[in-house]
Amino acid sequence: MQPSLYNSKPSIIYGFHGTDKEAGLKILNQEAQFLHSNNSYDWLGQGVYFWENNLERARQYAEQDSKRENSRIKEPFVLGAVIELGNCLDLLDQQYIDFIRLAYNRLKDIMKAECETMPTNGQFGPNDFDFRKRELDCAVIRYACTLAEEAGQPFDSVRAAFIEGDEVYEGAKFSTGNHIQIAVINPDCIKGIFLPREAGQQPVFAEEK
Known part of the structure; x- marks a missing residue:
């Protein structure tokens, strides 16, 4: 897959x-x-x-996850990271949307030839209206990453927007949990890690001895 002249991303997020x-x-x-x-x-x-540029959503996730039975999160916490997307499978870019459609069709043909059933997207429970159990999407993206690696252009990251949650207001097409999510495949894309600060919060410096 040849990169477009116009799909380069901001160097840092x-x-x-x-x-x-x-x-x-x-x-x-x-x-x-x-x-x-x-x-x-x-x-x-x-x-x-990672939640892209969305400190509060990351905080909400940690707090919600901590309430699950057997959660690994005992005390909710958020880390910030400075990330270069690198060669990004960006599902906000038409070129890559077309690419995962191709990956889906090829994967479906392979599964059919091997008499295997394609995975499906589903729910974790009856109240999971967002169908967060994305086994089909996961399989397609993994296969797209395999195709890119075989072509000598492995992806460093994957990026997509998700419509999630309830209506912000009655009749709205905006949802309360809308966000952009990133999966970093190549750890070298993470250039630095930091503790997030709130707006107006003064940094704390160690006292000189």
Whole structure:
């Protein structure tokens, strides 16, 4: 797949990652690394997931996840990251939307030839109206990444917009959980990690001894 003359992305974006405080501080202090999510239902395939320029949404996610049974998040916490998207499978770009349609058709043919059933997108429970169990989308994106790697142009990241949540107001086509999500495949895209500050918050400096 030849890149377009016009699909280069801003060199730097800010991403926010909801996690457990103890785990987050270990990453911040370079005692641990971000773990790739590798579930069969992950929306954007394998990678480290970030909310693009959306600190509050990352905070909401960490708080909501901490309430689940057996959650790894004991104390909700958010890390910020400075990210270069690199060669990005960007599903806000028509070229890449066409590419995953191609990947889907090829994957479907392979599965049919092998007498296997294509995965489907579904719900985690009866109240999951957003169909967050994205096993079909995950499989297609993973296969698209395989095609790109075989062509010698592996993707460094995947980026997509998601319409999620309830109507912002009656009759709205805007939803309460709309966001852009990024899955970083290549860890070298993460150029730095930081503790997010609120607007107007003064930085804290250690006192001189």
